Amino acid sequence: QRSVIVGCGSYLPQHILTNQDLATRLDTSDEWIRDRTGIRQRHVAAEGEMTSDLALAAAKDALQSAEMPVEDLDLIVCATSTPDETFPATATRVQARLGMTRGAAFDVQAVCSGFVYALAVADNFVRAGQARNVLVIGAETFSRILDWEDRSTCVLFGDGAGAVVLSAQPHNGADRQRGVLSTHIYSDGRHHDALYVDGGPSSTQTTGLLRMQGREVFRHAVVKMAAAIDTALEHNGLTPGDIDWLVPHQANIRIIEAMAKRLNLPRDRVVATVDRHANTSAASIPLALAEASRDGRLQQGDLVLLEAMGGGFTWGSAVIRW
Ligand code: ACO
Structure with a gap:
């Protein structure tokens, strides 16, 4: 399937x-x-x-x-x-x-x-x-x-x-069959202190507030997402030139642009909503997908690359034939 x-x-x-x-x-x-x-x-x-x-x-x-x-x-x-x-x-x-x-x-x-x-x-x-x-x-x-x-x-x-x-x-073996081609997820719990919430039911019995070392997160985000992208491309036998759309997690336009540059993708092939939505964490990619699908940017058959990184650290990628 x-x-x-x-x-x-x-x-x-x-x-x-x-x-x-x-x-x-x-x-x-x-x-x-x-x-x-x-x-x-x-x-x-x-x-x-x-x-x-x-x-x-x-x-x-x-x-x-x-x-x-x-x-x-x-x-x-x-x-x-x-x-x-x-x-x-x-x-x-x-x-x-x-x-x-x-x-x-x-x-x-x-x-x-x-x-x-x-x-x-x-x-x-x-x-x-x-x-x-x-x-x-x-x-x-x-x-x-x-x-x-x-x-x-x-x-x-x-x-x-x-x-x-x-x-x-059903998987029919066709070259350009639509669907999720791959997902890759990773985590490294050693980076807890770079981004966490200082509360929870079992630690403080409070909800807690978000704490972040911004520079540290930025540095790791670029390296880890680049590695996830490389693995995703290799896994699917793709080159950066095969990607039609990059739909990244929306945290910071500078991180997004660094990823696009690595793929050699022109700016108009990158879906960016961070200017209007800011970082909506787990919601940012599906919000961007909904926008780009509704306005007709994502067309059936397009190859779409998702990538994200967040607290944990956690990170990952997905490749979708739209
Ligand atoms: N307004 C004005 N000045 C500010 C603000 C603000 N909102 N926030 C910080 N500053 C000041 C700092 O106090 C500091 O002042 P100082 O030099 O007098 O000490 C100065 O600006 C520089 O602060 P830095 O934190 O070094 O600024 P930096 O260039 O690293 O930018 C930022 C900060 C935007 C948070 C950046 O590090 C970043 O984007 N990191 C990634 C964080 C991220 O995206 N996290 C989201 C969750 S994880 C993810 O989604 C990938």
Whole structure:
């Protein structure tokens, strides 16, 4: 079996917080944020609006674009590091609210690499014949775990959700058959201190706030994602010239451009939403996929490369024949 992306969806909270808004309450400026990150604004969830609300809206949008009834779904995998509650999984809340009463739903936690991890899990369920139709969601409300007094982190993140529907199709051996061609995931837990949340149920009994050594993360992000890309290309017998679209995790335009340069991809072959969404962690790739699929950039048969890196560290890549 091969898993084909048959639908994409997204949701962004209504409220937009601009760099100028942030500059009125913090010692920062629109210029500093744009120069260092490419970010101009971010969406922020309303009071009471939870990760599952964002996830549900993106999920409904994806199912609609796939023209798939909920009854056909047999698995939901939700990537999030900002679940509604410590348990149960946010995926089960989405399951209930979609009216899905069979199959299974669970969360995957790999921070900014979450969507690539969730896609890898879902794709492997499909390949193993254990699921036919899978909803893969990335949903986050990072605004809830930011230290809004810390200018070096709070300006970087935003809230949002994206989703895709994967559907099993028999592998027919054709050269350009659509589907997920490969996923590669990695982690190295030694880098905990570079990016973590300083709380949790078993350590502090609090939710905690995000802490980051920005330079350290930047340095590792470029090296690790480049290695993941090389492995993905080699695994599929591809050269950089074969890639039609790079859809990277959206953390920082400088990291994105470094990756594009490595692949020798012109700027207009890279899907970038970081200017408007900021870093939405696990939601950033499916949000970018939904945008580029809706506006017609991603065409059937295109070769799409995903890459991400996040806290853990975790990182990974996926290659998809769209
Ligand atoms: N406004 C104004 N000044 C600021 C701000 C701000 N918002 N934040 C930090 N500064 C100051 C610092 O205090 C420092 O001042 P100093 O020189 O007087 O001490 C100066 O700017 C430089 O700070 P650095 O942290 O060295 O700045 P750098 O050029 O490394 O940029 C950044 C910081 C943007 C965070 C960068 O390191 C980065 O993008 N790192 C990657 C982090 C990331 O993307 N994390 C997301 C999660 S992981 C992932 O998704 C890949």
